Amino acid sequence: MRYIKKGQEPQIFTDWKSQENDNWKPTYSKLQKPERPIVHDALLEEQGYTCCYCGMSITRDISHIEHLQPQNEKDSDKPKDLALAIDFSNLLASCGFSEGYKIYDPEQKYETVLHCLKHCGCKRGNNPISVSPLQLDCADFFRFTGSGEIRPAEDPDKKKAASETIQTLNLNYDNLVAMREEAIDQALQGLEELTVEDLEILIQSYEMPNQQAFSFAIAYILKQFLDPKST
Numbered sequence: 001m002r003y004i005k006k007g008q009e010p011q012i013f014t015d016w017k018s019q020e021n022d023n024w025k026p027t028y029s030k031l032q033k034p035e036r037p038i039v040h041d042a043l044l045e046e047q048g049y050t051c052c053y054c055g056m057s058i059t060r061d062i063s064h065i066e067h068l069q070p071q072n073e074k075d076s077d078k079p080k081d082l083a084l085a086i087d088f089s090n091l092l093a094s095c096g097f098s099e100g101y102k103i104y105d106p107e108q109k110y111e112t113v114l115h116c117l118k119h120c121g122c123k124r125g126n127n128p129i130s131v132s133p134l135q136l137d138c139a140d141f142f143r144f145t146g147s148g149e150i151r152p153a154e155d156p157d158k159k160k161a162a163s164e165t166i167q168t169l170n171l172n173y174d175n176l177v178a179m180r181e182e183a184i185d186q187a188l189q190g191l192e193e194l195t196v197e198d199l200e201i202l203i204q205s206y207e208m209p210n211q212q213a214f215s216f217a218i219a220y221i222l223k224q225f226l227d228p229k230s231t
């Protein structure tokens with residue numbers, strides 16, 4: 001998980017909400033074209049077109065707008081906060097399918113993300129998560145292995161929350177682990193040519209906001225080369 005710095009919401013979204021009057025209240029389900037795809041694109045942009053939880057590459061077609069604090073729209077027992085459901089600071093982009101998409105669509109590109117139903121936002125549903133990508137230190141809660149698995153940090157203050165989050169989001173789902181391992185393997189190629197200084201610069205580039213899939217896992221693994229005893 002990588003920290004996501006929330007930016008300004010698109011002006012068109014602000015304008016849409018400001019139309020509220022006695023007869024019309026803005027709600028998430030009323031957020032449709034043209035505003036909704038623009039909000040979705042803004043979320044993708046601020047996340048470097050990677051999933052807010054697992055870090056895989058996503059586009060608008062293969063992601064959905066995720067509510068960090070669940071909107072509980074389909075859960076009649078739970079309180080609904082209408083303002084929070086359309087609050088840009090509560091919205092993220094998670095892997096999976098765009099809302100309204102029919103899962104049995106035979107188009108190939110969707111088959112490549114069917115596994116997303118088993119992890120991240122699709123798996124989580126309305127369940128709370130203990131570590132969020134809006135926490136500045138969220139990356140410190142997790143460790144990675146060269147074979148693509150995610151593990152909780154050793155730090156006792158972080159371990160429980162990390163374990164719960166890995167489980168709720170099912171971040172060790174088979175396909176996800178395989179994709180993470182492949183990204184790590186690719187990043188490790190040719191490293192023996194690099195000086196320590198080169199490696200430090202490379203790690204920084206993976207830790208900064210960027211569009212590289214699983215970049216935080218790659219950064220973690222690269223750090224082992226610098227100081228194998230540090231973790």
Ligand SMILES: [Zn+2]
Nearest residue numbers: 051054095120
């Ligand atoms: Zn994901």
